[in-house]
Amino acid sequence: MGLLQSQPEFVQVLADKSVRAGDTVTLQCEVNTEWLTVMWEKDGQKLHCVHDKHIMKQEGQLLTLEIRNAEEKDDGSQGQMVTELEAFVIQRDEVRELNFLLCGPIGAGKSSIINTINTIFKKRIYVTHQASSFTARFQKCKVGTAQDRFLPFVLYDTMGLDSGDNAGMHPDDFITAVKGHMKEGYQFNPINPLNENSPYYRENPSLSDRMHCLVFVIPADRISRMDSVIIQKMKNIKNAATAMGLPQVILMTRVDQACTLTNNDLHYVYNSKKIKDKMLECQRALDIKMNCIFPVKNYHEETDISEDVNCLMLHALTRIVQWADDYVDKYSNN
Ligand SMILES: Nc1nc2c(ncn2[C@@H]2O[C@H](COP(=O)(O)OP(=O)(O)OP(=O)(O)O)[C@@H](O)[C@H]2O)c(=O)[nH]1
Numbered sequence: 001m002g003l004l005q006s007q008p009e010f011v012q013v014l015a016d017k018s019v020r021a022g023d024t025v026t027l028q029c030e031v032n033t034e035w036l037t038v039m040w041e042k043d044g045q046k047l048h049c050v051h052d053k054h055i056m057k058q059e060g061q062l063l064t065l066e067i068r069n070a071e072e073k074d075d076g077s078q079g080q081m082v083t084e085l086e087a088f089v090i091q092r093d094e095v096r097e098l099n100f101l102l103c104g105p106i107g108a109g110k111s112s113i114i115n116t117i118n119t120i121f122k123k124r125i126y127v128t129h130q131a132s133s134f135t136a137r138f139q140k141c142k143v144g145t146a147q148d149r150f151l152p153f154v155l156y157d158t159m160g161l162d163s164g165d166n167a168g169m170h171p172d173d174f175i176t177a178v179k180g181h182m183k184e185g186y187q188f189n190p191i192n193p194l195n196e197n198s199p200y201y202r203e204n205p206s207l208s209d210r211m212h213c214l215v216f217v218i219p220a221d222r223i224s225r226m227d228s229v230i231i232q233k234m235k236n237i238k239n240a241a242t243a244m245g246l247p248q249v250i251l252m253t254r255v256d257q258a259c260t261l262t263n264n265d266l267h268y269v270y271n272s273k274k275i276k277d278k279m280l281e282c283q284r285a286l287d288i289k290m291n292c293i294f295p296v297k298n299y300h301e302e303t304d305i306s307e308d309v310n311c312l313m314l315h316a317l318t319r320i321v322q323w324a325d326d327y328v329d330k331y332s333n334n
């Protein structure tokens, strides 16, 4: 939060505060003049004062903002997570970008994740990565903007997994991609996976060409009815990734479709029994630890940016970036 005015200076700036949910938070700062107009900001945006929740006071040179009945959403953590990710530097300069491979059933929300992450960093709704038109090529998707700089991680979108033998992305293609053999632009072929004779096959991939985190995308509202063949395909991919020591996470999408409470208010996501049950189902299906399963909601029909949607995704992305960086650090030759 901050104070906007041309001439005055802070005598005492805002301090960080840790509080319990339900507490009243008092944020205070001091300036060197009484003659000013004050505006409080949160995450770089003007604070929308809510009646009986935000109380602003100006007593001489002392400026106070009282936030009653503090909730998680009152935290300015979105801005902090964005700043930290924008400033992120990979530990090893052998690798210039961390590569994340998205993997999941058809229509799970893989392309929408790319749109959601780009929406956060472009700070406007981003829909270029066409969701709902199925993904046919191996595509690398940058995050951020050319003007401000792209972030040091990229997402690789893939075709969805299907239950048929000759339908959806071939599981062998995931393993080929994880190992770094698959070149961008490769057209997925459900029947014949990529082979060494193809121009899209990279012979000797380096650590930079390999994937640094495998991101399973599982829709919360469909996990209970998911075909066992699809689950088995994901398990096989997971086992191959485990053998390579690759970090793996689950982004559990469509939480709004799985729980009415969460649909009405995304803050319920961590308190909802339904969502917890869906996370447990994901854990059992793929044998991935609960602290590597992240419930998220994608932008899909919204026209405005939502801090709640952003915070869920940013929380997951922060962990993914850290774990991928640890993997690169471990396997780097330098
Ligand atoms: N309600 C809701 N809808 C979502 C969410 N994520 C994705 N969708 C919708 O689900 C549908 C499928 O999303 P996509 O992002 O195209 O899924 P995909 O995994 O890329 O699909 P394929 O490329 O066909 O495998 C689209 O209509 C999205 O708008 C979410 O979190 N909540």
Ligand SMILES: [Mg+2]
Residues within 6 Å of the ligand: 110, 111, 112, 130, 131, 132, 133, 134, 135, 157, 158
């Ligand atoms: Mg897609």
